[in-house]
Amino acid sequence: MDAAGSGAAFTVSVQTADFDIGAEIAGLTEGRGDIGAVVSFTGLVRDIAPEGEIRGMELEHYPGMTEKALAGIVAEARARWTLSGVRVIHRVGPLAPGDRIVLVLAASRHRAAAFEAAAFLMDFLKTRAPFWKKETGRDGQGAWVDARESDDLAAARWAR
Template sequence: MNEVRVQAGDFDLGHEVARLRANDARIGAVVSFVGTVRDLNDGAKVSEMELEHYPGMTEKSLEEIAARACERWPLYGTLVIHRVGPLAPLDQIVLVACSAAHRGDAFAACEFIMDYLKTEAPFWKKEQTPDGARWVDARVSDDAAMAKWQAG
């Protein structure tokens, strides 16, 4: 199973991982990452974060990132769920999960997908702070995380 979903609604981690495993006895490892909304960013209190995307282009970008992971590692499945719309602190934003025969492949692929998602997927984040709304800029640390995959 290789699946990408962009949605406003929340997701159930246990349910999604069970779907990814789908009683496949070849799978020896499932690695997942769940990103959540923090209540503090760059020193400012965040009361809400709104995620915008470009429908169609966003899904295609995520599918291409997952496909690159499948080319690099022997995976049995990938799942990327990314939420859009208004989100509050503690809300889940993103789920990336990878299944493989061995944990090393699953861990590496999951990290790879997340690093590329943060830098290449067309999402825009706007935070509500006590000083008003502000757009969140890309982080140098995200570019550095992605660069390690290009070097090796």
């Protein structure tokens, strides 16, 4: 989905399929001599939760709202930093430990904007995009993951 109507350089995707980080970076920067920095964040499924080891998880989301929320977060980042491109991919459905969940790429002329925008995008994604994780323990029991206060604090540091 095109984020804020600005061409292929600012896109968000919600998908069950895995993604190729190298291919995504190449796609964002190809033919762009103006980009001097790309910061990449990849989120992975851990094999351990506060309650113990986990076998996997299921990612639920709110189709329609999710894409709009992600595009809104990208638009907010663009209002704060001069960015050359952003790519956000969030996976949904069943995932196993070690699987990639989320990719954020932020590209800019110089590194500072790319580093800061990537951190901002993740902090806002974690607190504003409608995704919910349900972990499956070793015993096969499912448990919804609780929201973390530390994520709210991380997002709050961008308040202005």
